[in-house]
Amino acid sequence: MLRRVVFTSRSIGAAGLSTVSLAHILGAGERNNRRDQVGSGMVIHGDRILQALEGPAHEVGRTLERIKADPRHTDVEIIVDAVVTSRTLTEPMVLCDDPEAFLRAVKLPCLSLVTPEMAEAVLERRLAA
Ligand SMILES: Cc1cc2nc3c(=O)[nH]c(=O)nc-3n(C[C@H](O)[C@H](O)[C@H](O)COP(=O)(O)O)c2cc1C
Structure with missing residues (x-):
């Protein structure tokens, strides 16, 4: 079973994620x-992060648990959590x-405003604007 999760979060620290943490x-x-056959795409704007994950349900679950526990960000909010039949993120x-x-392409000023519908558009664009 393939699972797709999209979440937003906020990086810790005034300057957002440092180059070193991001690397x-x-x-x-x-x-x-x-290794886990998980596909992923990330957008970072200021201190806001949006990430989409797709893959085998149990692997996406384990990845998400590690990500949620990561002290480099906070306020993890799941905006899409769905079973899908095909992969968008390869x-x-x-x-x-x-x-x-x-953000201009999806007509939003800030990643924190992304809705589930918007997240689908994000995936269609494969995060590549
Ligand atoms: C915003 C954000 C996104 C992340 N995305 C992933 C990811 O897609 N896959 C992953 O394995 N780790 C991701 N991480 C890192 C994990 O939180 C964790 O540090 C890492 O999985 C530990 O890997 P290791 O056990 O191989 O050192 C992310 C962290 C943050 C803050």
Whole structure:
């Protein structure tokens, strides 16, 4: 069974995620998600984070538990949690390289305003604006 989860959260610290933390998160995510057959895409804008995860239900669950327990962010809010029949995210870890363009494309000022419908649009765009 394939599960899709999209969540938003807020990074800890005034300046948002530091380059070093982000590099660690992307490195661990790439390695673990590849191993666990989890696809993922992330958008970071200021201190707001949006991430989508897709993969075998139990692996997505385990990944999400690790992510929720991570002290580098807080206020994890699940906006989509669904069983899906096909994958949209085929890479283990993709970071959107132009979050401003992404927000313009989905017509939102801030990632914290993303709705479940918006999250589906996010996935359709594969987080690549
Ligand atoms: C916003 C955010 C997103 C993350 N995404 C992932 C992810 O997709 N996959 C993953 O394995 N770890 C992710 N992490 C890191 C985990 O919280 C945790 O540090 C990591 O899985 C530990 O991996 P390790 O046991 O291999 O060191 C994320 C952390 C944060 C703060």
